[in-house]
Amino acid sequence: MSxxxxxxSNVGMRFGGLWALSExxxxxxxxxxxxxxxxxxxxxxxxxxxxxxxxxxxxxEVTYGGKxxxxxxxxxxxxxGIARTFQIVKPFASLSVRxxxxxxxxxxxxxxxxSTRASFERAQELLEVVGLARVAxxxxxxxxxxxxxxxxxxxxxxxxxxxxxxxxxxxxxxATEVEEALDLLRSVNxxxxxxxxxxxxxxxxxxxxxxxxxxxxxxxxxxxxxxDVLGSPQVIEAYLGSRWVKRQEQLAVIEAERIxxxxxxxxxxxx
Amino acid sequence: xxxxxxxxxxLGGITGNPIAFAVVLALMALLLAIPLTHNGYIELVFRNILxxxxxxxxxxxIGGYTGYVSFGNVAFFGIGAYCSAILATHGVDNLLLYVLxxxxxxxxxxAIVGFPVLRLKGHYFAIATLGVALAVxxxxxxxxxxxxxxxxxxxxxDEAHFSIYYYAMWLVALGSMLGTYFIARSKLGYAFVxxxxxxxxxxxxxxxxxxxxxxAWTIGAMMAGAAGAxxxxxxxxxxxxxxxxxxxxxxxIAMTILGGIGTVAGPFIGAxxxxxxxxxxxxxxxxxxTLFFGAMIVLIxxxxxxxxxxxxxxxxxxxxxxxxxSVYKA
Amino acid sequence: xHLIAQDLVNGILAGGILAVVALGFSLVWGIMNIINLxxxxxIMLGAYTTYQLFTSFHVDPFLSLPVSFVLLFALGxxxxxxxxxxxxxAPVLTTFLLxxxxxxxxxxxxxxxxxxxxxxxxxxxxxANFTLGDVTVPWAKLFTLLAALAITGVMQLWLTRSxxxxxxxxxSMDIGAAQLSGVRVTEIYAIVxxxxxxxxxxxxxxxxxxxxxxxxxxxLFLVKAFVVCVLGGLxxxxxxxxxxxxxxxxxxxxxxxxxxxxxxxxxxxxxxDAIALVVLLIVLIVRPTGIMGKATA
Ligand SMILES: Nc1ncnc2c1ncn2[C@@H]1O[C@H](COP(=O)(O)OP(=O)(O)O)[C@@H](O)[C@H]1O
Ligand SMILES: [Mg+2]
Numbered sequence: 001m002s003x004x005x006x007x008x009s010n011v012g013m014r015f016g017g018l019w020a021l022s023e024x025x026x027x028x029x030x031x032x033x034x035x036x037x038x039x040x041x042x043x044x045x046x047x048x049x050x051x052x053x054x055x056x057x058x059x060x061e062v063t064y065g066g067k068x069x070x071x072x073x074x075x076x077x078x079x080x081g082i083a084r085t086f087q088i089v090k091p092f093a094s095l096s097v098r099x100x101x102x103x104x105x106x107x108x109x110x111x112x113x114x115s116t117r118a119s120f121e122r123a124q125e126l127l128e129v130v131g132l133a134r135v136a137x138x139x140x141x142x143x144x145x146x147x148x149x150x151x152x153x154x155x156x157x158x159x160x161x162x163x164x165x166x167x168x169x170x171x172x173x174x175a176t177e178v179e180e181a182l183d184l185l186r187s188v189n190x191x192x193x194x195x196x197x198x199x200x201x202x203x204x205x206x207x208x209x210x211x212x213x214x215x216x217x218x219x220x221x222x223x224x225x226x227x228d229v230l231g232s233p234q235v236i237e238a239y240l241g242s243r244w245v246k247r248q249e250q251l252a253v254i255e256a257e258r259i260x261x262x263x264x265x266x267x268x269x270x271x
Numbered sequence: 272x273x274x275x276x277x278x279x280x281x282l283g284g285i286t287g288n289p290i291a292f293a294v295v296l297a298l299m300a301l302l303l304a305i306p307l308t309h310n311g312y313i314e315l316v317f318r319n320i321l322x323x324x325x326x327x328x329x330x331x332x333i334g335g336y337t338g339y340v341s342f343g344n345v346a347f348f349g350i351g352a353y354c355s356a357i358l359a360t361h362g363v364d365n366l367l368l369y370v371l372x373x374x375x376x377x378x379x380x381x382a383i384v385g386f387p388v389l390r391l392k393g394h395y396f397a398i399a400t401l402g403v404a405l406a407v408x409x410x411x412x413x414x415x416x417x418x419x420x421x422x423x424x425x426x427x428x429d430e431a432h433f434s435i436y437y438y439a440m441w442l443v444a445l446g447s448m449l450g451t452y453f454i455a456r457s458k459l460g461y462a463f464v465x466x467x468x469x470x471x472x473x474x475x476x477x478x479x480x481x482x483x484x485x486x487a488w489t490i491g492a493m494m495a496g497a498a499g500a501x502x503x504x505x506x507x508x509x510x511x512x513x514x515x516x517x518x519x520x521x522x523x524i525a526m527t528i529l530g531g532i533g534t535v536a537g538p539f540i541g542a543x544x545x546x547x548x549x550x551x552x553x554x555x556x557x558x559x560x561t562l563f564f565g566a567m568i569v570l571i572x573x574x575x576x577x578x579x580x581x582x583x584x585x586x587x588x589x590x591x592x593x594x595x596x597s598v599y600k601a
Numbered sequence: 602x603h604l605i606a607q608d609l610v611n612g613i614l615a616g617g618i619l620a621v622v623a624l625g626f627s628l629v630w631g632i633m634n635i636i637n638l639x640x641x642x643x644i645m646l647g648a649y650t651t652y653q654l655f656t657s658f659h660v661d662p663f664l665s666l667p668v669s670f671v672l673l674f675a676l677g678x679x680x681x682x683x684x685x686x687x688x689x690x691a692p693v694l695t696t697f698l699l700x701x702x703x704x705x706x707x708x709x710x711x712x713x714x715x716x717x718x719x720x721x722x723x724x725x726x727x728x729a730n731f732t733l734g735d736v737t738v739p740w741a742k743l744f745t746l747l748a749a750l751a752i753t754g755v756m757q758l759w760l761t762r763s764x765x766x767x768x769x770x771x772x773s774m775d776i777g778a779a780q781l782s783g784v785r786v787t788e789i790y791a792i793v794x795x796x797x798x799x800x801x802x803x804x805x806x807x808x809x810x811x812x813x814x815x816x817x818x819x820x821l822f823l824v825k826a827f828v829v830c831v832l833g834g835l836x837x838x839x840x841x842x843x844x845x846x847x848x849x850x851x852x853x854x855x856x857x858x859x860x861x862x863x864x865x866x867x868x869x870x871x872x873x874d875a876i877a878l879v880v881l882l883i884v885l886i887v888r889p890t891g892i893m894g895k896a897t898a
Binding site for chain 3: 334340387388390391392394395397398399401402403405406408409410413521524525528529532558559560561562564565566567568569572573576596597598599600601
């Protein structure tokens with residue numbers, strides 16, 4: 001058996017009166033691809049936030065290589081080798097696409113050893129890998145949504161991670177683009193990077209994952225090999241058809257934007 | 272054209288428009304010749320411009336590059352001025368020592384105060400910095416050892432060598448400008464901008480917002496402190512109302528925004544324009560100069576909401592400019 | 602003992618004015634995200650309106666309250682409609698600078714109209730006061746406090762109950778959604794800015810009863826407005842009141858400090874701002890969104 005990279009034990013996360021996650025436990029093996037699925041609002045993004053140290057869990061813990069993530073400052077999580085993308089993309093709008101990625105290369109895991117120039121070279125390589133070299137000089141604010149997703153992936157890769165968390169990076173891509181994205185993830189994984197992939201598109205998840213965890217209302221309801229978890233392809237078609245996927249993607253965007261807005265909102269008038 | 276694109280046009284990269292920077296360097300070289308006019312008034316005007324430029328550069332690092340709007344940078348200017356005054360009253364008569372001590376004390380003070388204050392965000396940070404500045408003013412005004420509200424007089428060099436203050440201020444401004452240029456291009460500059468654009472995203476990329484905010488704030492404090500250190504002996508006298516004047520607080524901010532926020536050329540261009548215009552208006556309109564000065568600021572904001580540096584990168588002439596005017600309209 | 606009671610009363614009386622001083626500033630900042638540096642100039646105009654009505658027509662200062670409000674509201678409305686609106690969606694610093702320019706301009710006009718001389722509004726009841734036990738209460742300040750309380754109450758009711766008030770609150774929460782549901786944002790913004798100016802005018806009137814007037818009097822109150830509105834919580838009406846009272850009381854007690862440390866005599870009367878600001882810093886560090894502000898994640 002291969003070694004455990006990430007251990008999620010009894011993680012609970014509460015927002016006000018709502019438990020977005022409760023008693024979630026599973027291990028992620030090094031070098032594997034874990035598919036994380038569940039309906040919109042089931043807590044996938046929240047789990048990503050806990051694993052990447054953006055949120056401290058209300059209960060339980062996430063350990064990586066024996067270290068508790070909660071004990072590590074958010075800005076040091078990537079130095080352990082964990083990188084993530086944001087479902088609601090967060091480009092540095094006034095910087096160019098290449099500069100966006102270079103920032104990751106400068107301050108990520110091996111950033112201290114890289115000169116500014118080497119960081120830009122690394123950024124350029126990664127832009128070619130994700131297919132953004134054509135817009136390298138453009139301000140990030142000019143990018144289309146699919147390109148912004150690619151930029152998220154490139155920034156995360158610039159951190160030279162061992163574990164990469166991908167939150168709906170394929171939402172909004174067309175069939176060919178999804179194939180390209182899957183090829184990219186396979187090649188990243190082939191270099192030994194452990195992947196945790198959140199995606200609504202079942203075909204994509206099934207084709208890339210070595211195992212799948214299913215969340216519903218913040219609880220883990222199933223875990224195992226893709227085939228075992230999801231049963232026959234017919235079932236997938238029936239319950240998780242393309243209309244369902246579209247709807248889930250739309251809901252996910254709306255929900256994530258709502259959370260983002262709530263987080264950023266100043267105290268309201270007369271509150 | 273959306274606001275984000277507008278923001279980018281003409282600002283060309285993290286140091287801003289290169290042509291604008293070249294123009295500013297050329298202007299700086301010309302300013303070296305000012306003392307040759309042997310005109311005390313002109314020298315004073317330009318020394319003030321250089322002083323404001325240095326303060327604007329200091330503010331630009333934290334307010335422009337890092338996106339933390341500070342209303343407290345005047346505290347560092349005042350602390351710098353008082354450092355000179357204290358050394359002077361102890362018989363030290365060395366401008367270089369004044370500047371070095373001022374930079375050191377400003378930096379230490381900024382770092383200590385920065386720890387609690389820079390944890391605050393947005394509005395709360397702005398208010399807290401204002402609070403720091405006002406508190407420092409009040410405390411100094413109440414310390415008899417520092418002359419209280421009565422202030423302190425400093426020994427000045429004799430008239431023949433008076434231009435030394437001008438050249439010193441020129442060096443402080445140049446140092447602030449070049450410092451900004453090299454910092455902006457370095458890894459540090461990218462950390463500042465990443466924090467400004469999105470602190471969460473910056474953190475996930477390995478940038479400790481607290482650490483780099485304190486760095487930006489501290490370096491900016493050193494620039495303002497150095498300007499204060501030269502100002503005190505050049506002026507010959509300081510008191511809390513001179514060194515912590517509201518103008519010294521708001522002017523550098525106004526200059527940076529009018530010139531071009533988050534660029535290397537902007538603060539200098541803004542200082543030249545605002546401090547220069549202020550002097551001219553004062554000369555020609557004794558009673559109504561702030562009226563014209565205020566109207567000028569209003570007009571520039573309406574006509575060039577992204578600052579003057581933006582003009583250097585404008586493509587498409589008057590039509591593009593006219594189109595840009597309504598970009599921010601509600 | 603009686604000193605403490607007197608300080609408390611002084612603080613509350615001053616705090617009432619501070620609440621009104623901060624109210625308009627806080628609404629404009631909280632709702633429109635505009636740091637209005639012309640707020641102090643508006644306060645000054647309100648004070649001079651009262652002064653002019655009093656000296657030329659013997660209008661009682663309290664009767665000039667509505668006049669100050671209406672005049673300043675109109676001024677604020679027009680400024681927002683025809684000037685500020687051009688940069689309504691610009692970054693906060695752009696409007697910040699614009700209001701700085703406006704403030705210089707307004708103060709200079711006032712300087713030319715009224716000169717820089719210090720003036721005062723002295724009514725028949727200006728010096729009158731009554732005593733409660735050991736505590737002296739000036740009538741003018743008591744009325745000022747009552748007026749301040751009434752104004753804050755009316756504002757809170759209007760914002761929460763009236764149609765326009767609700768539209769304003771909706772706009773501050775989500776501009777896009779408000780627009781979709783038929784709110785005319787330009788109009789709402791003009792009303793809010795007018796309201797901010799009108800309240801500044803009212804504050805100016807109240808101030809003119811107890812403080813001396815000169816064209817640059819607004820600066821001091823602008824700084825206090827800044828502090829009070831953040832102390833209480835941005836954009837919050839009850840917050841402005843609480844913030845004003847806290848600030849007033851802290852300041853009043855600070856004046857009583859009188860100690861000697863290591864030969865250095867420290868008297869609170871010069872340090873009251875510093876002390877009040879240190880309290881502010883502590884509040885912010887403990888509660889980073891103000892006393893009444895909603896805690897955010
Ligand atoms: N910062 C937050 N504040 C309040 N509630 C939140 C926050 N983040 C997530 N939630 C809530 O937690 C639940 C799970 O959200 P999320 O993790 O985004 O789901 P998913 O990514 O699976 O769609 C939702 O009910 C959401 O409203
Ligand atoms: Mg999600």
